[in-house]
Amino acid sequence: MFDVAVIGAGPAGVLAALRAADLGARTALIARAGFGGMAENDGPVPVRVLAHAARLMRDLRQLNQYGINVSDPILDYSLLLSKVNEIVSDVCSHSSLREQLDALGVAIFERAGLVRFVDEHTLAAEDGLQLQANKIILCTGGVSRKLPIQGFELTSTHSDAWALASVPKSMLVVGAGATGAQVASIFNAFGTRVHLFEAGPRILATEDEDVSAAVAAAFRASGIAVRENFGTIESFEKVPSGVRMNFNKDNRREDIEATLAVVAVGWVANTESLNLSGAGIELDQRKFVKVNEYMQTSSPHVFAAGDITGQLMLVPQAIRGGFVAATNAVLGPSMPLGENRGPTGSFTEPEYAQVGLTEARAREGHEVIKAVVNFDSTTRTLIDGRKFGFCKLLADRQSSKILGCHVVGERAVDITQVAAVAIAAGMRVDALAQIPLAYPTYAAILVRAAIDASGKLGLETGWRTQTAPITVNSASATVSE
Incomplete structure (x- = not known):
């Protein structure tokens, strides 16, 4: 016993x-x-390896901008899978x-x-x-959630996608939450023609609306065909090219074919x-x-x-x-789970992450001050050529405490982890604004946002040159209520 x-x-x-x-x-x-469990064998560890490979391919394509001439990268997927297995084994054994x-x-x-x-x-x-x-x-x-749809057995799960022996020519991804977006982003980077379908009005529905909009725009710019509000699925059927999905929107029937259909509509x-x-x-x-x-x-x-x-x-x-x-x-029952304040995010291209309240949720119970600093206005992002994205910081007008942070762009997850510490510590935005983070770094954008929010609140942060406070170019950073 x-x-x-x-x-x-x-x-x-x-x-x-x-x-x-x-x-x-x-x-x-x-x-x-x-x-x-899944985290090491079928989840974050193997998926992060695939995502890292996708990012390496992206980085290689940027080298010529820095005077480094190389040929276009060619993916050997079988070797990549061997590396995935090696790393999973290494993580487990260590x-x-x-x-x-x-x-x-x-x-x-x-x-x-x-x-x-x-x-x-x-x-x-x-x-x-x-x-x-x-x-x-x-x-x-x-x-993975199963759907009571004719031909559903012809579809694949995200786990099936990670276990593929080769990169498919085309792919339907149904469900644009965190998992579906990750599948779409990785295989798009590997050369698959990806169609991403979302039944709701926007992808990444649990994220801040600005994050959803920015990631959707970036996905489309990268070649992913994103379709929100696509209607309802009637059936899947086998065709010579792979799988056909039949769907209906406003009594108008449509269909689309691909080598593989991945359904990620919940857990x-x-x-x-x-x-x-x-x-x-x-x-x-x-x-x-x-x-x-x-x-x-x-x-x-x-x-x-x-x-x-x-x-x-x-x-x-x-x-x-x-x-x-x-x-x-x-x-014995004595320790409560407590409130979750941990950051969430995904290593898609682009990265996105959040901690705390979304803007919509924050406005339900607070008078919100919002500061947004765009990635095309900060030193490190300009150095690295990663100018797409933004950092949005939300604060409460009465307490000046940080309510939430939302980031799209390079190192988004790392940036929000700094914000998570600040939120857990109950920091005011002016206190965050006075932390001299290393320069030039990605996380420093958070201090820029805190400085902007503090200025809107009329708080002193100590960042002054002579007698004038430091300001941010309004074309690339905004502070609004």
Whole structure:
């Protein structure tokens, strides 16, 4: 009998097992496949390698602007896939977390297959493993949403796309959220003719509206055919060239063909095989595992963390959730998950990222001051020839505190991480404006935005030359309410 059994060895599961064992619990970690879960084997790690290759190709095409003459890059996709596998293996083998788990005596059962509840405290796996535990933590993640559409079996998931042995000539990507946009961006860089379809009015619907508009414009400029409000899909069918999608908009039927159709229209909890009813575990209205602020399910001895809960489905948040779930499983429900203030973003071309409130959400409860600094006005972006993009900073007029930051362009994710620290610390914009970040760097654009916002608020920042405050060229930076 184990004190704690964790199902799933992704970021949430690994941290949950590590925390439980560190608190002295006799812990088991059960992995359906390999250690690391989707994040290392089918998610951020391999995808970032592909995205890095795409960016290297972009950078090579820029070399002649700096007097470096090279021929056009040629992609050897098979060699790239070998590099992906090498890096994934390297990341897994060098994981310090695995070493810590071993040192703490965690029993790790890899490649156990699907796991199910036999009763409230007993688990059984496909490989014959059976064990009991006083407390159980569910970290089985999620899977791509399926649509009840004729011919849907002819489509591919984003995971299928990452596993392709060659670059397809053309591709339909249905769903322009973070995953769909990433698939479209990477394969467009590799030479695939990409059509990106979004049923809603804009791509990246969870991002700030200005971010969505800028990324859509950049995608179109790069050759991606972006179509919002495309209507409804009637069916998919096999054709000699690959797959045909038939769709309807305002009673007008259309169709489009491509070598491959990738559908990325959402993520659902991976619970089908668990037999949750056998342990009295309830799902919420969205069919994710229902948890309270302590990550505790409707069955008091069972906790859950990561994508299975339907909360913000990103690695840092999964890690935090796993830590909280394990703490409460061992010590009793005493540590709430708390508010998420982490940045989100994607390594598309261009990059985009955000932290805090979008402008629309901020205006619902605050009098907002907005400062926007464009990338074509800062030193580092001009040096690197990365002039597309902007940094938008939102502040509350009454408190002068930072409400949100939204960036499109080179190093967007890194820039918003600096803003995330400022927001977590409760900083006012004038305090951020006085931080002398290194020059010339990408993150310094954030200080420029803070200076502009402080000026609008009438706050002193100390950035003066003689007796006149430093100002920003209004043609390339704006401050508005």
